[in-house]
Amino acid sequence: MRLKKVFLFSSICLGALVVFLFINTLRFQTRQLHFAPIKHVESTNSSIIRLSKAIQYQTISNQENKRIDTNEFYNFHTFLKHYFPFIDSALLLKKINRLSLLYEWKGSDPTLRPILLMAHQDVVPVEAITLSDWSHPPFQGAIKKGFIYGRGTLDVKSGITAQMEAIEYLIAHNYKPKRTIFLAYGHDEEVGGKQGALRIAEYLRLKKVQLKFVLDEGGSIIKGIVPGIRKPIAIIGVAEKGYLSLELTAKEKGGHSSMPPKESAIGILSSAIKNLENYVFPSRMSGVGSIMFDYISPEMNFGLRFAIANKWLFSSFIEQKLDMNNATRATLHTTMATTVFKAGEKENVLPTKAKAIINFRIMPGETISQVIERVKEIIDDPRIHIKTNGKFNYEPSIVSNPSSPTFRLMQKTAKQVFPDLIVAPYLVLGSTDSRHYKNLTKNIYRFVPFRLEPSDLNRIHGINERISIKTYKEGINFYIQLIRNSTK
Numbered sequence: 001m002r003l004k005k006v007f008l009f010s011s012i013c014l015g016a017l018v019v020f021l022f023i024n025t026l027r028f029q030t031r032q033l034h035f036a037p038i039k040h041v042e043s044t045n046s047s048i049i050r051l052s053k054a055i056q057y058q059t060i061s062n063q064e065n066k067r068i069d070t071n072e073f074y075n076f077h078t079f080l081k082h083y084f085p086f087i088d089s090a091l092l093l094k095k096i097n098r099l100s101l102l103y104e105w106k107g108s109d110p111t112l113r114p115i116l117l118m119a120h121q122d123v124v125p126v127e128a129i130t131l132s133d134w135s136h137p138p139f140q141g142a143i144k145k146g147f148i149y150g151r152g153t154l155d156v157k158s159g160i161t162a163q164m165e166a167i168e169y170l171i172a173h174n175y176k177p178k179r180t181i182f183l184a185y186g187h188d189e190e191v192g193g194k195q196g197a198l199r200i201a202e203y204l205r206l207k208k209v210q211l212k213f214v215l216d217e218g219g220s221i222i223k224g225i226v227p228g229i230r231k232p233i234a235i236i237g238v239a240e241k242g243y244l245s246l247e248l249t250a251k252e253k254g255g256h257s258s259m260p261p262k263e264s265a266i267g268i269l270s271s272a273i274k275n276l277e278n279y280v281f282p283s284r285m286s287g288v289g290s291i292m293f294d295y296i297s298p299e300m301n302f303g304l305r306f307a308i309a310n311k312w313l314f315s316s317f318i319e320q321k322l323d324m325n326n327a328t329r330a331t332l333h334t335t336m337a338t339t340v341f342k343a344g345e346k347e348n349v350l351p352t353k354a355k356a357i358i359n360f361r362i363m364p365g366e367t368i369s370q371v372i373e374r375v376k377e378i379i380d381d382p383r384i385h386i387k388t389n390g391k392f393n394y395e396p397s398i399v400s401n402p403s404s405p406t407f408r409l410m411q412k413t414a415k416q417v418f419p420d421l422i423v424a425p426y427l428v429l430g431s432t433d434s435r436h437y438k439n440l441t442k443n444i445y446r447f448v449p450f451r452l453e454p455s456d457l458n459r460i461h462g463i464n465e466r467i468s469i470k471t472y473k474e475g476i477n478f479y480i481q482l483i484r485n486s487t488k
């Protein structure tokens with residue numbers, strides 16, 4: 001009798017749980033906004049010629065300022081002046097630190113906070129050894145079979161020219177913005193942005209400018225990388241991870257390898273690294289790392305929707321799945337990668353020193369000093385000397401609110417211009433110049449409105465970087481519409 005009661009009670013509980021899970025799933029509504037698609041402006045082929053020409057300037061950044069070929073940048077500036085004549089006459093141009101550009105299109109209402117669109121002029125170098133693998137020389141700007149080829153076609157001269165095409169079009173069609181628009185193009189993003197974007201942001205801060213939003217590179221329109229989703233997804237970065245490199249050193253006496261001590265410098269350092277690699281930084285399933293799934297999973301089939309709608313119950317199952325892929329795992333944790341290991345010169349000599357560099361990418365919500373503390377605890381070996389390496393370490397960014405009116409404005413614009421896609425906020429794993437603007441606005445978004453195939457991701461900083469003419473022309477429409485939506 002008693003057993004029967006227990007059985008009945010558990011069945012009722014289980015039934016209630018199932019009902020609750022189903023209700024949760026049904027309440028897990030789409031977060032996609034619906035707007036009528038706009039009619040696209042058909043860009044002329046001269047916009048393609050202008051991008052091709054922009055690619056021909058070898059504006060390669062360099063860690064050492066004096067090794068930059070400044071003439072390439074100056075010539076690029078002259079090109080912009082001549083090929084975008086409406087911008088040249090209607091916008092103010094301020095050169096910052098000689099090579100960075102800040103354009104200002106003054107709005108009629110000075111009480112409105114300006115918007116700022118970003119990109120960067122510099123590109124990464126092309127390794128000489130890979131030159132023969134390019135189907136067209138990287139700085140030729142070849143236009144072939146529907147694509148423009150060359151360094152910067154994706155990262156991110158196409159962002160500069162597409163934004164400028166949009167503004168040329170709007171000026172030519174007599175558009176008068178109420179809200180001021182800034183265009184900010186640094187010259188050293190690929191090496192940290194301290195001479196470019198940081199200085200532009202500093203200039204604006206001194207002028208007491210507060211911005212409505214910043215839109216930089218970061219996400220784009222991708223297809224075929226999320227299982228269960230067939231539509232393209234516009235991923236808009238709302239935060240980016242922090243960056244820290246630590247140098248670990250183990251020192252030993254050295255000597256002849258015929259009379260070795262029990263542990264070598266290499267062994268001591270290796271086991272410290274192994275301990276670190278075995279450690280998994282806490283997962284943040286509830287944080288910004290998984291935010292993308294809140295937006296795309298309502299568009300998935302019932303099974304996946306069921307799991308994500310009930311994340312509180314299935315988080316370890318979902319985490320397991322996400323952990324199987326390097327890219328999705330990186331969105332959930334602070335990651336570490338051993339990138340340099342140096343020790344030993346000769347086969348019969350004990351090295352006196354072994355050195356390694358570990359690169360960490362830190363989740364928003366954690367800090368550099370917390371990571372260093374954790375590393376010390378895990379290694380727990382006084383023979384290992386730990387210090388920060390390099391000048392590029394920075395904290396994770398703030399998280400811009402994906403429920404804010406500004407994010408909705410991005411969503412709206414994307415839906416108007418590309419009605420076929422899903423829009424989702426996400427965590428940027430790399431870094432962008434936008435982090436330098438953190439004192440000027442809470443609303444920092446990272447998105448370039450171009451459609452990328454999964455294989456295009458390897459072309460960024462890689463071989464045969466290219467953009468399709470079709471997506472480039474569509475992208476110009478995104479900027480035209482964004483300016484209309486945000487500055488009327």
Ligand SMILES: [Zn+2]
Binds near residue numbers: 120189217
């Ligand atoms: Zn870039």
